[in-house]
Amino acid sequence: MRVFPANAEIDESVHGFHVRTQKDPLTISPTASFREESMATASEIAAVGVIGAGQMGSGIAQLAAAAGCAVLLLDADSAALTRAVASISASLRRLAAKGQLSQVRRVDLPSYYPTQIGPGHSVKDAAEAFPSDKFWVRLVFQAACEDSIKRIRCVSTVQDLREADLVIEAIVENEHVKKKLFVELDKITKPSAILASNTSSISITRLASATKRPSQVIGMHFFNPPPIMRLIEIIRGADTSDEVFAAVKSFSERLGKTVICSQDYPGFIVNRILMPLINEAFWALYTGVATKEDIDTGMKLGTNHPMGPLQLADFIGLDVCLSVLRVLHNGLGDNKYSPCPLLVQYVDAGRLGKKRGVGVYSYGQKSSNVKPKSSL
Numbered sequence: 001m002r003v004f005p006a007n008a009e010i011d012e013s014v015h016g017f018h019v020r021t022q023k024d025p026l027t028i029s030p031t032a033s034f035r036e037e038s039m040a041t042a043s044e045i046a047a048v049g050v051i052g053a054g055q056m057g058s059g060i061a062q063l064a065a066a067a068g069c070a071v072l073l074l075d076a077d078s079a080a081l082t083r084a085v086a087s088i089s090a091s092l093r094r095l096a097a098k099g100q101l102s103q104v105r106r107v108d109l110p111s112y113y114p115t116q117i118g119p120g121h122s123v124k125d126a127a128e129a130f131p132s133d134k135f136w137v138r139l140v141f142q143a144a145c146e147d148s149i150k151r152i153r154c155v156s157t158v159q160d161l162r163e164a165d166l167v168i169e170a171i172v173e174n175e176h177v178k179k180k181l182f183v184e185l186d187k188i189t190k191p192s193a194i195l196a197s198n199t200s201s202i203s204i205t206r207l208a209s210a211t212k213r214p215s216q217v218i219g220m221h222f223f224n225p226p227p228i229m230r231l232i233e234i235i236r237g238a239d240t241s242d243e244v245f246a247a248v249k250s251f252s253e254r255l256g257k258t259v260i261c262s263q264d265y266p267g268f269i270v271n272r273i274l275m276p277l278i279n280e281a282f283w284a285l286y287t288g289v290a291t292k293e294d295i296d297t298g299m300k301l302g303t304n305h306p307m308g309p310l311q312l313a314d315f316i317g318l319d320v321c322l323s324v325l326r327v328l329h330n331g332l333g334d335n336k337y338s339p340c341p342l343l344v345q346y347v348d349a350g351r352l353g354k355k356r357g358v359g360v361y362s363y364g365q366k367s368s369n370v371k372p373k374s375s376l
Helices: 055-066 078-097 106-112 123-129 135-150 175-188 204-208 242-254 270-286 292-303 309-316 318-332 341-348
Strands: 047-051 070-074 116-118 152-155 166-169 194-197 217-222 231-236 258-262
Touching (some): 055 217, 175 194, 175 204, 217 242, 270 292, 270 318, 292 309, 309 318
Parallel strands (some): 047 166, 231 258
């Protein structure tokens, strides 16, 4: 899986990011070294591999870097990596400017004092000059942001993840593809590494069965966008050990997230409740109950939802919604989870939502001629 040539470097003046090379190796603090004979604890998770540089993967990489981890970001698409590193840099700098890097604890701030913020100025200078002013705090956040960016390294092959303490995959929501990846990760990563999936619906037990370490496989379902959404849904497979669960739960809290735990049932917690709501909204549109605008307005103003279900489906991705509904329908055998034909029609037409420029709504691109038609 090739991403960048071995000596690749992205111009920081253009992208605000640096892709390290073999001459600029990833360094991991010896104080966070890993004992091969034991599972990782949250404090020992020093290097995190993230597979997939889409919106979810890049957001997860950003969180891990801001929490002090060395991050190995892998994607087969070099263009996706370029977009990801630019997005991560912009996001971190935007949060730093607002003083919203929640992962940076106050006890960590002194370590950033020597960092240069501008010509002739440092955080330490600012702190001494403005001891009771918020100005130096803002500079500290800027320094923390730049340190976080430097912790991220783009890698060219799965083999580059061999020293990761935790690997989180955020690739396409397809069980067969994920299983193939887990087989490869099981062979490459060190025996003590934890393998996690960001799946929103696929069985963790089945993914774990592709490895020789099922006790070290777990689900970490982040929500979109990961840097903003405060929840992580942790899913235990049938063989996930208590030690791995505790380590991943503690690590998730280290990222500044609230954790909920689900057993390994189709759809887990959130999507088992959310996807039938979205599906019913499609049925209401399909059968002519109301317009898409009135369906969304009704749910926003009538139930105080920040986003209507059809708009939310566009944001999630209609293909993802369809995939989750099929998992629910196949896994639970209840026809109430059967996907609405209109949702299937939109996905077949390539109307996948905001990421494609058109879904239920249009986002600046010419829409295809798919209109809701009732068969009733």
